[in-house]
Amino acid sequence: xxxxxxxYQLINQNWTNSVMDFLMFNFSEKLFWxxxxxxxxxxxxxxxxxxxxxxxxxxxxxxxxSDRLTSGVMKPYFKRIRPCHVTELNPRIIEGVNCSDTGSxxxxxxxxxxxIALFMILLAGLKQSKLNRVFWISWAxxxxxSRVYLxxxxxxxxxxxxxxxxxxxxxxxxxxxxxxxxxKWA
Numbered sequence: 001x002x003x004x005x006x007x008y009q010l011i012n013q014n015w016t017n018s019v020m021d022f023l024m025f026n027f028s029e030k031l032f033w034x035x036x037x038x039x040x041x042x043x044x045x046x047x048x049x050x051x052x053x054x055x056x057x058x059x060x061x062x063x064x065x066s067d068r069l070t071s072g073v074m075k076p077y078f079k080r081i082r083p084c085h086v087t088e089l090n091p092r093i094i095e096g097v098n099c100s101d102t103g104s105x106x107x108x109x110x111x112x113x114x115x116i117a118l119f120m121i122l123l124a125g126l127k128q129s130k131l132n133r134v135f136w137i138s139w140a141x142x143x144x145x146s147r148v149y150l151x152x153x154x155x156x157x158x159x160x161x162x163x164x165x166x167x168x169x170x171x172x173x174x175x176x177x178x179x180x181x182x183x184k185w186a
Contacts, residue, residue, distance in 0.1 A: 007155045008083050011148045013092045021094045024146040028097075028109065036139075040120075051185050054176055055123065062119050062172035066111035066165045074164075075103030084151040091151040099152055107153045107161035110144035114165030115172070122173040140165075 026032045044059075045052040084091045084099035093099060117136035124132045144158040153161075 004154045004156045005083075005089060008148060009089060011145070011155070012083070012151045013090065016092065016149070020149065024149040025094060025096060027142050027146040028150055051180055054179050054183070054185065058172045058176035058179070059116065059119050061175075062115040062165075062169045063112050065172065066115040066161075066168045067108050069164060069168070070106045070108040070111045070161055071102065074106050075108075078105040079103050080105040080154075080157070082152055083154055093151045097150045097152065104153055104157050105160065106164060107144060107147050107158040109147050110140070110153075110158040110161030111165035111168070113140040113143040114162040115169035116140070116165075118166045118169030119173050119176075122170065123176075 041056065044055050048055055080103050082099060082102075082104040083089050084093055084097075085101075091099075117140035120136050121133050126133075140162065144162050147153040147158050148155050
């Protein structure tokens with residue numbers, strides 16, 4: 001058994017309890033985050049005036065690119081079987097978790113949330129509140145961790161997804177920065 005599988009089993013089978021089951025299930029659910037997304041959009045619009053159009057466009061673009069790269073390109077290319085389908089790993093799947101037949105490499109959840117996190121950190125500015133950076137990184141990490149905890153991804157899947165998402169978030173923020181200068185909104 002390799003390190004990836006061993007770490008998967010440790011997280012999925014050993015570091016578990018009923019409270020974590022509840023939390024990780026919810027952190028992994030898209031609908032759970034809707035209130036955060038609504039507050040995020042309202043804060044962006046309230047704080048940025050006409051620049052909010054460009055911010056929301058490029059933030060949405062970062063999620064679109066990260067999702068399409070991981071789900072549309074990487075998963076079909078690598079065809080890695082999700083760990084929840086590997087019986088030798090004795091996956092622990094809690095009730096309500098869907099063990100999809102799509103590939104495992106790379107995690108779209110991790111990519112999408114790290115894209116948002118890095119974009120938002122850069123938008124606030126690296127010299128701004130440390131609490132802001134801690135919040136966004138913790139949020140993206142918890143979503144990524146939940147995918148391993150729930151048994152649907154290996155740790156390397158979420159690591160690769162997180163790196164891809166962060167790079168795409170960075171690139172989209174740079175495009176946003178250039179666009180507001182070109183539009184003379186800076």
